[in-house]
Amino acid sequence: xxxxxxxxxxxxxxxxxxxxxxxxxxxxxxxxxxxxxxxxxxxxxxxxxxxxxxxxxxxxxxxxxxxxxxxxxxxxxxxxxxxxxxxxxxxxxxxxxxxxxxxxxxxxxxxxxxxxxxxxxxxxxxxxxxxxxxxxxxxxxxxxxxxxxxxxxxxxxxxxxxxxxxxxxxxxxxxxxxxxxxxxxxxxxxxxxxxxxxxxxxxxxxxxxxxxxxxxxxxxxxxxxxxxxxxxxxxxxxxxxxxxxxxxxxxxxx
Amino acid sequence: xxxxxxxxxxxxxxxxxxxxxxxxxxxxxxxxxxxxxxxxxxxxxxxxxxxxxxxxxxxxxxxxxxxxxxxxxxxxxxxxxxxxxxxxxxxxxxxxxxxxxxxxxxxxxxxxxxxxxxxxxxxxxxxxxxxxxxxxxxxxxxxxxxxxxxxxxxxxxxxxxxxxxxxxxxxxxxxxxxxxxxxxxxxxxxxxxxxxxxxxxxxxxxxxxxxxxxxxxxxxxxxxxxxxxxxxxxxxxxxxxxxxxxxxxxxxxxxxxxxxxxxxxxxxxxxxxxxxxxxxxxxxxxxxxxxxxxxxxxxxxxxxxxxxxxxxxxxxxx
Ligand SMILES: Cc1cc2nc3c(=O)[nH]c(=O)nc-3n(C[C@H](O)[C@H](O)[C@H](O)COP(=O)(O)OP(=O)(O)OC[C@H]3O[C@@H](n4cnc5c(N)ncnc54)[C@H](O)[C@@H]3O)c2cc1C
Numbered sequence: 001x002x003x004x005x006x007x008x009x010x011x012x013x014x015x016x017x018x019x020x021x022x023x024x025x026x027x028x029x030x031x032x033x034x035x036x037x038x039x040x041x042x043x044x045x046x047x048x049x050x051x052x053x054x055x056x057x058x059x060x061x062x063x064x065x066x067x068x069x070x071x072x073x074x075x076x077x078x079x080x081x082x083x084x085x086x087x088x089x090x091x092x093x094x095x096x097x098x099x100x101x102x103x104x105x106x107x108x109x110x111x112x113x114x115x116x117x118x119x120x121x122x123x124x125x126x127x128x129x130x131x132x133x134x135x136x137x138x139x140x141x142x143x144x145x146x147x148x149x150x151x152x153x154x155x156x157x158x159x160x161x162x163x164x165x166x167x168x169x170x171x172x173x174x175x176x177x178x179x180x181x182x183x184x185x186x187x188x189x190x191x192x193x194x195x196x197x198x199x200x201x202x203x204x205x206x207x208x209x210x211x212x213x214x215x216x217x218x219x220x221x222x223x224x225x226x227x228x229x230x231x232x233x234x235x236x237x238x239x240x241x242x243x244x245x246x247x248x249x250x251x252x253x254x
Numbered sequence: 255x256x257x258x259x260x261x262x263x264x265x266x267x268x269x270x271x272x273x274x275x276x277x278x279x280x281x282x283x284x285x286x287x288x289x290x291x292x293x294x295x296x297x298x299x300x301x302x303x304x305x306x307x308x309x310x311x312x313x314x315x316x317x318x319x320x321x322x323x324x325x326x327x328x329x330x331x332x333x334x335x336x337x338x339x340x341x342x343x344x345x346x347x348x349x350x351x352x353x354x355x356x357x358x359x360x361x362x363x364x365x366x367x368x369x370x371x372x373x374x375x376x377x378x379x380x381x382x383x384x385x386x387x388x389x390x391x392x393x394x395x396x397x398x399x400x401x402x403x404x405x406x407x408x409x410x411x412x413x414x415x416x417x418x419x420x421x422x423x424x425x426x427x428x429x430x431x432x433x434x435x436x437x438x439x440x441x442x443x444x445x446x447x448x449x450x451x452x453x454x455x456x457x458x459x460x461x462x463x464x465x466x467x468x469x470x471x472x473x474x475x476x477x478x479x480x481x482x483x484x485x486x487x488x489x490x491x492x493x494x495x496x497x498x499x500x501x502x503x504x505x506x507x508x509x510x511x512x513x514x515x516x517x518x519x520x521x522x523x524x525x526x527x528x529x530x531x532x533x534x535x536x537x538x539x540x541x542x543x544x545x546x547x548x549x550x551x552x553x554x555x556x557x558x559x560x561x562x563x564x565x566x567x568x569x570x571x572x
Contacts, residue, residue, distance in 0.1 A: 013522075016545060017392055026393070096358075097368070119354065120370070122390050125397060127370025127407065131359035140327045140437045141359055144351045144507070156441070160507050161266065161351045164446030164500050167323070172437040178354070180507070181494045216367065216397060224387065224394035226550030230539060233556040240556045241566030244517075244538055247554060251536055253458060253515050254482060 001055030001150055004112040005046045005080070006103045006133060007039040008061060008096070009068055010123040024218045028092040033064075035071045038118025044182035045148055046116050047079035053150045055113075058082040060106055062099045062208070064090045073197040077189035083201065088208030096126035098213040103129065104136035106206045112174055114155060119143050119178040125216055130178035142169050143178030255402050257290030260342040261310065262333060264324075264352045265296070270304050273348040273410045278308045279417025280375060280408075281346055285311065287377035288343060294422070295336060297321045297329055302426060309420025317426055320433040326355040327438040334363045335430040342403055344375070344382060349407040351507070361405040369399060371525065372406045390524040391547040410506070410529050450501035451485050458484035458515040461504060461531070464491045465520015465541065465560055472497050475519060478564050481571040487511065489521045505530035519560040523548025540564075 011017065011031040020027040046057045059075040061068050063085040072083035086102050094102075107115060115137070117130040126132070134141030146166065147158040150173075157177055159167045171177075233243045248254050259281040263274035274294070281292035294310035299322035305315035314336065320328050329352075337345060337360060345360070347353040349371060361368035373394070374385035384406055386395045453459060460479040466472060472486070479486045486502060493503040504511055506526040516534035521527060523539070523546055531537070532551055539552035540560045549555045556563065 011389070013389060013392060017389055019393070025395075097362070100362070122371070122388060124388065125369045125386050125395065126358065127368075128354065128358040131355065131357070132362045132368075135359045135362035141330075141355060142326055142438065143355045158444075159351065159355075162507055163509055164503075165266075166444045168441040168444065169325070170439045170441055175437070181490075185495045216400070218395045218397050219383070220396040221388075221393055223545070224391065224547070224550065228550065230537075230549045230552040230555030232549075233554055237558055237562035238566045240540075240558050241563050241570055244554070244556070244563070245567060245570055247538070248482075248515060248517075248536070251514070253536070 001049070001053055001114065002110065002112045003046045003049060003055050003057045003114045003116065004107050004110055005042050005057060005059045006061065006107065006115060006117040006129060007043070007059055007071065008036045008099060008118070008121045008129060009033040009064060009071065010036045010121050019221050023220055023222060025093065025221055033067060036118050036121040038120055038179060040186050041182045042116040042118050042179040043075050043078060043080065044184065044186040045179050047187070048183060049148055049150055050079065056081040058084060058110060060084040060086070060103065062086045062090070062094060062102050064092050064094050069198070069203060072203050073194050073201060074189050076197040076201050077193040078187055082204065084204040084206055086206045086208050088211035090211060093124060093215050094213050095124045095215050096121060096129045097132055100129045100132035100136060102208050104133055105209060107133070108137065114150065114173055115139070115176040116179055117176065119180045128178070130176055134176035137176065140171055140175045141178065142171060144180045145177050146181045147183040148177055255341050255343055257285070257288040258340055258342040259285040259288070259290060259292050260337065260340055260345045261292065261294045262345065262347040262353070262356065263294050263296045263308070264348055264350065265298060265301060265304060268301070268304065270307055271348070272415045273350060273408070275308070275415040275418030276411070276413040277346040277348065277408055277418065278310050279415065280413040282309060282311070282417065284344065284375060284377050288380065290343060293340065296424065297332055302424065305424035306421055307419060308422050309418050310422050313422050313424035315424040315426045316429055318429045318433060320436070323440040324352050325436065325438055325440050327436050328433050330356055330359055331431050331433065332429050333360055337364050339430065345403065345405045346408050347405065349409045353407050357405050357407040367399040367401050367404040369397060369404060370407045372408045373412050375406060387525055390522065392545065409525055411532065446501065450499055453485060453487050453502060453504070454509050454511050456485045457513055458482060459487040459511060459513045460484045460517045460519065461487040461489065461521060462492055462519045463489040463521030466492065469495070469497045474561065474564050478568050481568055484515065484517070489527050518548060518552065519564060521548060522546050523551055
């Protein structure tokens with residue numbers, strides 16, 4: 001079972017996001033990148049499949065800002081066997097549709113049985129690499145998946161609907177699956193193991209066939225203007241607590 | 255390219271999902287402004303009566319046994335054929351478990367632009383202006399999609415449902431493409447087991463998010479909830495981590511609640527969470543980040559540490 005996990009580096013939401021001077025996108029000079037959170041779930045699901053049914057796991061991503069190594073080393077420390085990065089003279093942002101194009105070319109060469117990716121990435125208009133990859137690779141796609149079990153040349157996947165309802169599908173491989181959550185919470189990789197990977201592991205470099213991409217023009221990017229805003233309660237925690245309880249009592253709810 | 259607006263509707267358990275009506279209502283307005291038709295599309299089996307419930311200019315109902323349950327491959331094939339045939343200016347699909355399998359795929363297959371996380375679509379002087387909520391709702395981007403047509407994944411609750419409800423008679427057709435040799439097979443549905451409290455039936459909820467930090471801290475929320483006569487609910491990361499059962503999850507892939515009190519501790523207010531609680535009667539959010547999107551939705555907010563406030567509330571209550 002040759003499992004490929006396609007991942008994406010996205011701006012971290014932990015820091016305040018700043019818009020560029022033109023107000024048309026983020027100021028990418030001011031952004032820290034992290035692994036998209038659903039891709040972390042996809043890596044975990046791949047490791048779980050490997051443990052259950054054998055196989056190799058290859059993690060691949062587009063190295064837009066030349067800082068993907070740490071993410072790849074972490075994936076290796078969590079159980080991936082191989083790591084690859086698509087390199088080129090990129091300028092962020094490289095949108096999901098363009099990353100999907102680059103990834104599809106690289107993944108085709110890997111002849112995978114199963115391609116896993118996070119169900120979405122929140123950093124551009126395209127939002128989802130998985131279905132685009134499936135269309136480009138001409139493979140079936142099922143997304144919003146919370147469990148994958150492989151046997152022979154089929155995968156049984158559990159897709160999640162609202163309210164705890166799930167649907168089971170049987171998919172003939174090769175296929176692309178969009179992971180919402182791994183069937184177990186992602187494992188923790190000890191820093192020592194990541195360091196060891198950084199010292200010993202080799203990351204394959206795949207030259208991008210194209211380097212220049214034009215992101216879809218955005219007229220305006222800004223913090224959303226909300227119709228309303230919460231009335232803010234100020235003060236020390238004790239005052240805040242007292243005021244909140246006051247509001248709740250006033251409504252007769254305590 | 256036509257000036258039509260195609261709406262891919264969806265249904266579950268024999269009933270049309272609200273998001274479909276929400277999109278049809280807006281599609282009518284947009285099609286009117288663009289000089290085209292708002293065409294609702296429904297795929298299913300034995301659903302003809304439900305296909306007649308839209309206020310669209312026209313409805314196409316594709317009936318086949320292979321379309322009874324959602325199957326991304328079968329639905330994709332049919333929709334790619336319909337989109338190629340109608341060549342609509344705009345295709346609207348829900349940003350839902352169904353739409354998330356189809357929208358980006360359809361756009362790639364048919365060579366159209368794709369915009370996800372859509373909270374608004376307007377027609378201005380013949381141009382489409384699409385608003386997308388990026389970065390989990392922390393940024394809003396306005397675009398005028400280029401090229402021959404665009405597929406948009408529309409967030410639930412973006413438009414009112416009433417405007418899309420009507421009685422246009424659907425034209426029933428057989429699938430325009432063969433549905434033989436599908437590689438994806440629907441097997442079965444699983445419904446959640448009962449047994450836990452029903453958070454949709456509870457008046458007061460104390461909802462915790464990733465800000466709670468660790469499993470050990472869930473107890474503090476439990477204590478506070480108990481002291482208030484409330485029940486603990488959660489955002490998705492908490493149930494994914496197994497710190498609370500799935501039955502406590504609020505949001506897009508969880509439950510929709512409308513409690514009298516929704517007290518939020520350390521939840522950012524991602525669109526997927528808002529979908530499940532924005533109609534709460536009294537929403538109070540505690541979050542250390544003054545820019546957290548939840549403050550645009552909550553009635554009251556405090557940029558305080560949740561532990562300090564929760565402990566102080568407990569003390570006052572005891
Ligand atoms: C298809 C799909 C379906 C989804 N369905 C759901 C769903 O049903 N429900 C759902 O909730 N999510 C859902 N999500 C996930 C959603 O996108 C978000 O990832 C999730 O809602 C974030 O949860 P959170 O707010 O708890 O975490 P975060 O976004 O990480 O927010 C944590 C917040 O805690 C604050 N904080 C940290 N420490 C403290 C402190 N000490 N005191 C006070 N505040 C603190 C931070 O400032 C931050 O705002 C879904 C996603 C997808 C793709």
